[in-house]
Amino acid sequence: MLLVTATPVRPGPLDADVALWLVDLAADDDALTAAEARLTPVEVARAHRGTPAVHRRRVLLRAALRSALGSELGIPPGQVPIGTSPAGRPHLAVRGSLLDVSCSASGAVGVVAVGRGRRVGVDVELVAPWSSDVLDEGWLSPGERRALTGLPVTARPLAVTRCWTQKEAVLKATGTGLRADPATVVTPVGRATGAVAGWEIRDVQVPDGWVASLAVTPEEETPR
Numbered sequence: 001m002l003l004v005t006a007t008p009v010r011p012g013p014l015d016a017d018v019a020l021w022l023v024d025l026a027a028d029d030d031a032l033t034a035a036e037a038r039l040t041p042v043e044v045a046r047a048h049r050g051t052p053a054v055h056r057r058r059v060l061l062r063a064a065l066r067s068a069l070g071s072e073l074g075i076p077p078g079q080v081p082i083g084t085s086p087a088g089r090p091h092l093a094v095r096g097s098l099l100d101v102s103c104s105a106s107g108a109v110g111v112v113a114v115g116r117g118r119r120v121g122v123d124v125e126l127v128a129p130w131s132s133d134v135l136d137e138g139w140l141s142p143g144e145r146r147a148l149t150g151l152p153v154t155a156r157p158l159a160v161t162r163c164w165t166q167k168e169a170v171l172k173a174t175g176t177g178l179r180a181d182p183a184t185v186v187t188p189v190g191r192a193t194g195a196v197a198g199w200e201i202r203d204v205q206v207p208d209g210w211v212a213s214l215a216v217t218p219e220e221e222t223p224r
Contacts, residue, residue, distance in 0.1 A: 017118045018216055019072070020204060023064040023110030025057050032056055035063035038077040061110045065090060065103050068112045072099055087177040102172050109210050115217075121173025122204065123165040124212035130156040139167070139182040147189035155190070162203075162211045163187045169215035170199050 027035075036044060036059050047058040066077035069092055073080065083093035092099050100115035102122045113122040130153060135145050144163060151159055166187040171177050188194040192203035196215065204212035 019114045021112040025110045026108040035059050038063045119217040121169040121215040123168035127161045141183050141186045165213035169213045173215040
């Protein structure tokens, strides 16, 4: 069973417990039509409530999420029972399932992560030019601000974007999303891996110009 417009990320140290897929959100109209056929009527209606760009992103990412879970379960993507938490986090609506899922999109790049007995969160972002204004936006801790300004200016765009993806990945994994204060999730500025708020952080291979991070429970647990 193939994922629509998606390719697996090269296996890494967590490959046995986490499957990662890159999603081409700039796929052509034929791929978009094929992807939409895998969605439920409710999902299609929600996608059409957005702008053309939002519609395309929602359809392609949701179809890839369905295909990834369908591949794990051995059932057609359209039959995968997906629920959504009040915070907007997707989950497999199967009692007792050990599968967990998270997804993210930025521009033309999407990422889907499926945890096998592991709670996961993933975030991808386009790297933006550095601006000191980010230091006053409120989502960085004092220590992170000091660490960022201690880096060479050329290293700051990637570092601050990775900092954000690590925070978002953890907050998605916990299920709170941005209802929680990102400044309370302190990241290892300048490093792609490490431990953040009790979660294992890994770098995700994405195209140049983007950065993505994965948060995963350090020990096996049943996804909530």
